[in-house]
Every structure is written in C-alpha cells, then in structure tokens.
C-alpha cells in the first residue's frame with residue numbers, strides 16, 4: 001500500500017462523493033485499465049474497494065473514485081462521507097482488475113445501477129474514445145442520484161433511467177435480446193439488477209457477460225463437506241471442517257491470508273492451487289479461470305477431496 005493525499009473532494013450526485021487521490025510528491029501512479037479498483041485502508045481494520053473512474057492508461061497523476069453513502073454501511077461509506085477531508089493522507093493499494101474490459105469486442109452493452117456506474121463510466125469513455133459500438137443503460141432511484149449525468153448525455157447513446165419518474169424500473173429487454181456475434185455485456189449495480197441481468201443472459205455465449213458484484217448473490221444452500229489441505233511449501237496438512245471456511249482453517253494454522261469481503265466478490269484472498277478439485281463459489285474468477293484451477297478464493301470456495309495449495 002502507498003500513502004496518497006486527498007487532493008479534491010467533489011459531489012458527483014446526491015450522496016455520492018468523488019475523491020481524487022495523488023502522491024504527496026506529485027509523482028506518477030501505477031497505470032490501470034477500465035474496470036480496475038483500488039483498496040482504501042480507511043482504518044486499521046477497515047479496508048474497502050472502489051472502482052477507478054479516471055483514465056489510467058498512461059502513468060496517471062491521480063486516482064479518482066466515487067463513493068455512495070450506503071444506509072446499510074458496514075462502516076466504509078459512512079467513514080468516507082463523514083471523516084475524510086481534503087489534504088488527508090490515506091493508504092491505498094495498487095490497482096487490481098477483476099472486471100476487465102474485453103478490448104476486442106465488436107459491440108459493448110453496459111448496464112449500471114446506482115454507484116455501479118463508476119467502472120461502467122470508465123468503460124464507456126474508453127469505448128467512446130476509440131469509436132467502438134456501444135450502448136449503456138444506467139438506472140438510479142432519482143435524477144438527483146445520477147452521477148456523470150451531463151457527461152453521459154453528451155455521448156448520445158446512454159439511456160438514463162430514474163425509477164421515480166413514473167415508468168417503474170428500467171426495462172432491460174432491449175439490452176438483453178439475443179446478442180450479435182462479438183457482443184460483450186458488462187453489468188455493475190445493486191443485487192436485484194445484477195440478478196435480473198444474470199438470469200436474462202443465461203443463454204448468451206459463455207464468457208460474453210461480465211459482472212462486478214458488490215456482495216455475493218444469494219445462492220442455493222449447498223451442504224459443506226470437510227476436506228484436507230496440503231500446504232505444498234511448508235508441508236503442513238490441515239483439516240477444514242464442514243462448518244469452517246478454508247480461510248478460517250488457514251488462519252487457525254497461523255497462515256496469514258489477506259481478505260476484505262469474505263464472500264467471494266473482491267479477489268483479495270486469491271490463492272494459488274497446485275492440485276485438487278476446487279468447488280469454486282466466488283464471483284471474481286471467470287469461467288475459464290475456474291476451469292484452469294490455478295487459483296481459488298479461499299474465503300468461500302472449497303474442495304472436493306484433498307487440495308494442494310502453493311503455500
């Protein structure tokens with residue numbers, strides 16, 4: 001993590017703060033692509049991830065994030081809104097990207113809800129700058145909660161929907177019809193929107209629909225079986241009980257593994273795997289990455305039989 005200074009705080013929309021973070025010495029920062037996020041260490045035990053909004057292709061001079069005040073905040077958004085101010089220093093991770101744009105798609109469909117617009121806006125700007133074929137639907141509860149409204153309107157192909165304007169929730173049908181070859185869809189927003197898009201695109205080609213989850217979607221309850229883990233480097237052998245996560249078993253054994261979300265959506269606990277039949281339960285790895293079995297999220301995923309980790 002590096003210490004960055006908050007150089008600017010803006011209001012992106014009602015209850016959405018924009019933070020601009022720079023190096024205290026004014027130097028360049030590691031670059032990133034649309035869809036990337038950074039971790040903000042808000043306090044010793046409070047780390048939150050926020051998507052990067054600005055163009056980070058070439059040695060950016062700042063990182064910009066947007067943070068919505070969440071009435072159900074577990075501490076992160078309330079801290080950002082109530083305690084952060086200009087000139088404060090904050091520890092920030094290097095950018096990571098679990099929601100990368102497919103750069104050679106023929107067409108792009110973007111669906112965003114609420115604060116989920118932040119990675120999608122960066123993607124739409126990338127497409128617009130390159131003359132790509134794209135369309136965007138962005139739903140908010142009210143017009144006042146719509147971030148980047150003027151910028152998105154200026155693109156001409158962004159549909160802004162506000163639930164309180166009498167037409168009900170966003171009609172997704174025009175965006176989810178059978179896709180033309182080479183179409184990729186990117187979606188980020190509240191869980192009901194994400195789940196609706198996920199269900200409606202079940203017949204889309206594998207790998208063409210991409211999600212950035214804020215929290216794990218409701219899953220059918222699956223019985224957990226105990227399993228054994230071998231730590232290849234240390235030679236340790238552990239048992240993971242059925243009522244325990246692999247992350248908890250590793251920590252009980254004194255193996256330090258970083259985690260933030262503990263529910264398979266942030267990617268922090270990604271751990272290399274040498275052998276085993278992984279029961280992937282995260283929302284971070286793509287289907288191809290899951291099939292290769294080279295890594296797993298130990299906070300939520302399990303194993304069918306003995307697992308060998310590269311630890």
Ligand code: FES
Pocket residue numbers: 258259260261262263264265266267268269270282284297298299300
């Ligand atoms: S801690 Fe977030 S994916 Fe495991």
